[in-house]
Amino acid sequence: TMINHMLGNITLSIIKPDAVQKGYVIPILYKIVHAGFHIIAIKMIKLSKKSATNFYTEHKKKLFFESLVNFMSSGPIISLILEKKNAVKDFRILIGETNPIHAKKGTIRNLYATSLKENAIHGSDSNKNAIKECSFYFSNKEIFFKKICN
Ligand code: RTP
Ligand code: MG
Numbered sequence: 001t002m003i004n005h006m007l008g009n010i011t012l013s014i015i016k017p018d019a020v021q022k023g024y025v026i027p028i029l030y031k032i033v034h035a036g037f038h039i040i041a042i043k044m045i046k047l048s049k050k051s052a053t054n055f056y057t058e059h060k061k062k063l064f065f066e067s068l069v070n071f072m073s074s075g076p077i078i079s080l081i082l083e084k085k086n087a088v089k090d091f092r093i094l095i096g097e098t099n100p101i102h103a104k105k106g107t108i109r110n111l112y113a114t115s116l117k118e119n120a121i122h123g124s125d126s127n128k129n130a131i132k133e134c135s136f137y138f139s140n141k142e143i144f145f146k147k148i149c150n
Helices: 017-021 025-034 049-055 065-072 087-095 108-112 127-137
Strands: 010-015 038-045 077-083 121-123
Touching (some): 017 077, 025 077, 025 108, 049 065, 049 127, 108 121
């Protein structure tokens, strides 16, 4: 399918409930676009506990899992598919370390995150997971690839 052809050039991002609630959506989107990422899909949704559990299933054995699921389902989020060469790697550089204490100056987590849990933004951690996560939030009809005619 189309999305599989984009392997290496797309990533899935989520502006998390803390950042949405604090009014950081526009400043964060501005930084993302300014860094050269193309928004090819976007939606505002509130995850149920069940969908948050499914999305973070790889972490289900971790001690912080329940707290993570509660947080991610606590309010609206913005889900995004971003297109750029080397999207996954470059985006994780743009957002910074998971714990904002360790996030480099000027990164999104340095600017907008408040704690390890309320860390403002998500970015896929591998090209394979990016494809999986994009399909979790978006159907083919909701994705508008830049490189390819729609
Ligand atoms: P994300 O998946 O949200 O982009 O974050 P990440 O790759 O940088 O970090 P990951 O290890 O995948 O963890 C997912 C989210 O779980 C929360 N977390 N809490 N020890 C803790 O309390 C702890 N560790 C991680 C964070 O919100 C992290 O973003
Ligand atoms: Mg992760």
